[in-house]
Amino acid sequence: FIDTSYNTVYYNSTGSDFGKLMADIISFINTHPGPYYIHCRLGTDRTGVTSAVLAALCGASWDEIRADYQKTNEMGIKEFRDYRLLQYSFEKMLGKPMDEVQNLQKELGNYFIERKFVTQADLDTLVSRLK
Template sequence: METTEPRPAPGTDRLIHIPGVRNLRDAGGFATADGGSIGLGLLYRSASLHELSPDGAARLAALGLRTVVDLRSAEEAVYWPNQRHGLDFELVSLPTLPPFDPAAAAMTEAAAPTGNPDTAADTPAGEGDGMEDMYSFMADTAGPPIVACIRRLIAPGALPALVHCAVGKDRTGVTIAVILSALGVDTADIAADYALSNTGLGLLDGPVYYLDEHGTERRSRPVRGALLALFLDRVLGRHRTTAGFLQHHGLSTAELDRLRDQLVRARP
């Protein structure tokens, strides 16, 4: 995959504005190589639901969510628990990253004790901020949780589903990218969807600051096309295709076919 910046995300009107849910959008609507398209209203992506308000929950109910897959660490989920306000969905915890390991954390500051790749060292974007190491690390380690996520999505009655991490840009970004790629969505469309997180999170003008679960000030940085390219290049360099990557980590051909049956629709 080329390392150029992605083209502008198609239509910021894809963002769904619900109080207390940042960076929410439908992951559908993209054409697939077999002449179909990813169905709308089946798979959503966002930041966590820990700020969801009662009014927001009333609006979120219109999506009819049956499953919410949380890619955050257990520590994050305890500190910032998802809110329901009466919504009836199955909440599934599938951390993208392994449990905090001091040796792994020493590899990069992006793997700080939060286990949250949305954070990075206080350096200019792209200059030793640790995110390249984190995306390489996710290419090495995220296969099993992505397969587990797909298995939840293809379970009977699981859709519509929402996949989220802390702010819905890095862990969610690579998970959705692999799913879309395995279903035949063009790389340019995947990169454009990935880039839309900068609009969804107000990161177009640079990083934003927040306090993590330890009370430490962190910076949430804009996504960069080169990061997703790095992740996909590492995956494709080893497995040739994202479908091969998923199969290497245990997803069967039948399961991939079921994912396609569940999410891909024929275009008129």
């Protein structure tokens, strides 16, 4: 069980709380057999950002991630979730607009590695376990 907030995943994605959150999730995946269940109150915000980061680290493109995230609007929960919130979170981490990102997997991986939340070996294990 990992506790985090809406604000952490969207507006404080460059903070140590979010980095540690992702490091803890990656460590759990790397040390436990699947399947893995990620969920929050509605299954859109914290779940959506976490799933999007994991997908990016495994090589999904921004277009794939954005389209998948946008599908949460079809759930009928009457709380609209737009990919622009997710985009804001990613752009904060990467320090540039998404249309300037050349290799999302590499750049996002470097973000977490450079801040010492994970190692390249952690990311390699993650990719091998989730692909």
